[in-house]
Amino acid sequence: MLTEKRTWTQGGVGSRVARVLIGFVGWSLVSSASLIAQEPASQNARQSAQGNGSSFSRGLHWNGHVAVSYNYTPTTSSTNAFRVFDVEARQIILHQIEFWVEKPSTAESPLGFGVDVMLGSDAKKIHAVGLGNAEDPFDLTQAYVTYRAPIGQGLELKVGKFVTLHGAEVIRRSGNFNVSRSILFGYAIPFTHTGLLATYPFADQLLLTLGVVNGWDNVTDNNTGKSLHGMLTFLPQKDLTLTIGGTWGPEQTDTNGPKRSVIDVVATYKPIPSLTLMANFDYGTETDAISDRTHGTRRAKWYGAAGYLIYRLTPRWSAGLRGEFFNDREGFRLGWRDPNTNLPIGLNLREVTGTIGYKIADRLFAYFEYRRDFANHPVFGPPHGLKRSQSTFSAELVYQLK
Numbered sequence: 001m002l003t004e005k006r007t008w009t010q011g012g013v014g015s016r017v018a019r020v021l022i023g024f025v026g027w028s029l030v031s032s033a034s035l036i037a038q039e040p041a042s043q044n045a046r047q048s049a050q051g052n053g054s055s056f057s058r059g060l061h062w063n064g065h066v067a068v069s070y071n072y073t074p075t076t077s078s079t080n081a082f083r084v085f086d087v088e089a090r091q092i093i094l095h096q097i098e099f100w101v102e103k104p105s106t107a108e109s110p111l112g113f114g115v116d117v118m119l120g121s122d123a124k125k126i127h128a129v130g131l132g133n134a135e136d137p138f139d140l141t142q143a144y145v146t147y148r149a150p151i152g153q154g155l156e157l158k159v160g161k162f163v164t165l166h167g168a169e170v171i172r173r174s175g176n177f178n179v180s181r182s183i184l185f186g187y188a189i190p191f192t193h194t195g196l197l198a199t200y201p202f203a204d205q206l207l208l209t210l211g212v213v214n215g216w217d218n219v220t221d222n223n224t225g226k227s228l229h230g231m232l233t234f235l236p237q238k239d240l241t242l243t244i245g246g247t248w249g250p251e252q253t254d255t256n257g258p259k260r261s262v263i264d265v266v267a268t269y270k271p272i273p274s275l276t277l278m279a280n281f282d283y284g285t286e287t288d289a290i291s292d293r294t295h296g297t298r299r300a301k302w303y304g305a306a307g308y309l310i311y312r313l314t315p316r317w318s319a320g321l322r323g324e325f326f327n328d329r330e331g332f333r334l335g336w337r338d339p340n341t342n343l344p345i346g347l348n349l350r351e352v353t354g355t356i357g358y359k360i361a362d363r364l365f366a367y368f369e370y371r372r373d374f375a376n377h378p379v380f381g382p383p384h385g386l387k388r389s390q391s392t393f394s395a396e397l398v399y400q401l402k
Contacts (some may be wrong), residue, residue: 059109061401064099068092069121069396075381080392082349082373083336085122086179089128089392096120096173098141099401102371104149105156114162116142116172126191128161128344130220136270141171141192151200158197161219164190165209165231165245166264168280168306177310177318177393179356183326184304187333188282189264190247190261191231207233215251216260225249225256227262231264232384251286260286266348278308282323290330292343300332318357323400325350363402383393 025351071090073080080089097119105112123132123139144160166189169176195213202208210230214221227249234242243266251260264283269277282304289300306324313319325381326333331344338345360366371392373380380390 001104003173013014014117018376043066059106059112060101060103060133060197060229062099063174064097064100064401065172065174066097067095067122067396069095069179069394072393075385075387075389077380077382080390082183082187082378084165084181086089086181086392086394087125088121093118094380095122095380095396098172100142100172105146107148107150107154110148110150112146112148114144114146116140116163118171122171122173125215128192129218129222133159153201156199158194158199158300159195161194162197163192164247165229165243166190166247166262166282168266168268168278173398174400175359177320177367178322178353180353180371180392182280182306182322182324183349183351184280184282184306187282187326187328188304192226193350195226195229196220197229202335209233213247213249215249216247222253223250227260243371250290251265258286260284260289274312275307276311278306280306282309284333286332289332293341293343298330300330300399302326302328302333317360320355320357321355322353322355323351326384336377345377347379350374363400365398365400367396367398369396 001200005143023134025212069086069090071080071086075089078089082340085095086093086159098116098117101112101113102114103109107247116141118126118141119137121137123141124134126139126141127133127136138146140161140183140230142160142162144157144162146158149155149157163171167185169178169181169185171191193213193216195211197209197211199207199209208230209232210228212226213229215223215227227247229245229247231245234244236242238305243264245264245266247257249262250258251254252258252349262282265281267279271277282302284302286300288297290298292298304324304326308322310318310320326334326349327346329346330350331337331346334349336345336347337343351371352374353369355367355369358366369392371394372389372390375390376388378386378388381387
């Protein structure tokens with residue numbers, strides 16, 4: 001998804017930012033432990049301290065996790081084609097060591113912020129242009145400031161770097177059930193944006209978010225144009241959420257002419273507390289994106305859909321099923337090329353994934369997954385023996401800090 005060369009080299013700005021953030025995280029944890037260890041001299045002193053505490057500190061939230069997995073494929077290939085994070089096969093992978101801290105904006109304390117940092121192999125795959133190169137195992141995934149303006153029911157402004165509004169799956173491991181990410185997550189939509197968002201609740205059942213961003217996955221813009229990014233959230237009934245989002249703007253280097261657009265729809269329904277059903281649809285286009293045989297350019301289109309079923313069997317055991325398809329009609333998003341002409345050609349992918357989750361202890365979880373991928377061209381496996389399908393088996397441990 002990210003093709004532009006990064007300029008954040010080790011020993012430069014990136015490493016200095018990493019040291020500062022890691023130092024801040026360490027200081028925060030040590031300070032929190034010190035405060036917890038200090039027992040007030042009396043009940044009155046404790047009540048007085050609580051009464052004098054600021055609304056800012058009371059609204060502070062933090063958490064983090066560590067995710068490690070092993071991935072196996074029966075073929076002799078050392079990689080899994082068209083995956084996002086689980087690209088390496090037959091290896092133990094440290095995916096994410098992630099820590100985040102946030103303070104949401106409220107009417108009582110309108111100023112807020114959020115910082116999300118990640119170490120691990122997944123960080124290498126989500127870098128925004130201008131903030132890290134492909135070999136950096138550290139990523140500043142989010143860094144933003146929020147403000148709740150006293151307008152109507154409260155207008156919330158967010159400025160900085162933040163994750164996209166689109167998709168049924170997210171970067172943060174604890175926000176997903178399956179071990180592997182979907183094709184839609186990796187190839188249909190962006191990961192992050194840098195810019196300004198405004199969110200306003202028009203009613204209890206209707207929420208609008210709209211803003212202006214640099215574009216897809218970039219801190220440093222590759223042109224002088226900006227993209228519109230937004231989402232409408234409906235809550236038509238209890239346990240049913242529907243979101244309709246979109247992004248539109250120029251994404252090609254040094255030109256504001258051709259536009260890229262994507263529409264994202266996600267529906268989430270919980271008919272009973274133990275069952276979650278989700279559906280996701282994406283449709284994207286970009287003008288003048290693909291070279292043709294006449295040395296001209298043409299429009300690229302891509303679309304796909306995914307369905308999810310997650311069921312909690314017992315307090316410790318859960319099971320999930322995901323099925324999806326993705327049609328990259330001109331080969332623009334997947335980058336597949338005709339072996340004879342070396343021109344991009346269309347590629348259709350499908351996959352079905354089954355996952356079992358087990359709660360080993362408080363904050364410690366194990367996941368076991370089988371995934372089967374299919375394509376309309378032989379694209380899976382080693383170069384000397386490409387096939388139209390591949391199977392992978394994965395086992396993962398996830399530990400949450402709290």
